Amino acid sequence: MRELCGFEIEPEVRKWLDDLSDSDFKRVDEVAGLLAEKGTELGGGLGGIDLREAGVMVGYHTRWVRPEAPAEDPERIAIREALAFGKALYDRRTALGLSVAQLAERAGMTEDDVECIEEGGTAPTVPLLRLLAAALDADVRLTPGHDVGSLWFEAHAA
Structure with a gap:
């Protein structure tokens, strides 16, 4: 080997x-x-x-060992967006000190649903972003691009 x-x-x-x-x-x-x-x-x-x-x-x-895939590949863009969504959710949840179970309860979701999102297995949709932003007492922020860091949850201003 x-x-x-x-x-x-x-x-x-x-x-x-x-x-x-x-x-x-x-x-x-x-x-x-x-x-x-x-x-x-x-x-x-x-x-x-x-x-x-x-x-x-x-x-x-x-x-x-192959040439780089075209950046415009819709399937790869969707994967990157789901990964960015998952990281943003994880970052905000842990910043608040919430467990997966606590966030799931706040959002009216199952723990499996929350874990699936955090693992990058769920595409970010507007209704889902709204639901989770409310559960996290945050606003959703987006920037151009599809990579990690292009989506995050920001605490409401005091």
């Missing part, structure tokens, strides 16, 4: 990646890219290592 900068990809993981549908692979690729590029900003313990530069994002999985 070859190592890539101290990271080892097990055969089971390689097989799992190879067996993913194109849609699921895009999701994994976007999350891996986000972690590789912004891991330390997201609270990860990567110690400033850029995994793409380190070569971890290439190698065993041949689909990682």
